[in-house]
Amino acid sequence: MDNFSIAIHGGAGTLVKGTMTPDKEIAYKSTLQKALDTAYDCLAQGGSSVDAVEKAVVFLENSTLFNAGKGSVFTAEGTHEMDAAIMEGATLHAGGVSLITGIKNPICLARDIMEKSEHVFLAGKGAMDFAISLGYTLKDASYFYDALRYEQWQQIKGTDSFQLDHSTKKNHKFGTVGAVAKDRNGTISAATSTGGMTNKKFGRIGDSSMIGSGTYANNKTCAVSCTGSGEFFIRGVTAYDVSCLMEYKNYSLQEATDEVILKRMVNLGGDGGLIAIDANGTIAMPFNTEGMYRGFKTSSGQEATAIYKD
């Protein structure tokens, strides 16, 4: 089957319809569309699914509209600590990175960890030393600055609370980005990148960079990228849970993702959603929040971007 497809998300949350201006909605959708087109072109030219998910995520990391790379949320100390992960479903090779700052595209570092280190998961200073050893240059904090993210932080700075950048309160902005793809060779991959939660401290790490929680890919089952309240996705081992339902219980992609997001995650008390693709290129994008920035494009000519429930 040499069909190919790409799906992406820009975060799930309780965005209230009507709080967004038409201009902003157009900006979000056109950024999603450009990320899809970039990844789709890569797949059409024979690129691998790892290349495609990396390209889509880089595109979204470079936009301040999303909470990843440029435009990441602020920590309690007023810094940016970013997490990312990537996984390839044919070999189960994976790379994850956490608590990094100054790296323009965390997803590229996650891929370098997967391909150029002996390890799967690096964090903090060590991860940055590894990046520098590969020739990465560090961006100044001003590169990551976004006025709205700063304002979100100001509202809870000095308190013990931390929040998703797409909380129900005040700014209804979504954030974390992710992609899943199937290439012409039948390999599926997943990638996720995030700035995490506003006002986070104590080295808090969410699900995005954790293989099996926020990101997972296995050609036998599916590739998954999650977004939402990370603590719940870690406890639910959510991305791997979808894969397990398919592998051990023969669920279809849609059945498995609905079970995990619309039932198990709700029972656990977590908010969010995921995008997933199976080895046939079938896509599922369930979420239990009011909306999720999302889009997909397939070689059979189907494509769409959306924010709210249909």
Ligand code: ASP
């Ligand atoms: N899951 C991410 C985290 O907990 C946040 C998000 O998806 O917006 O770090």
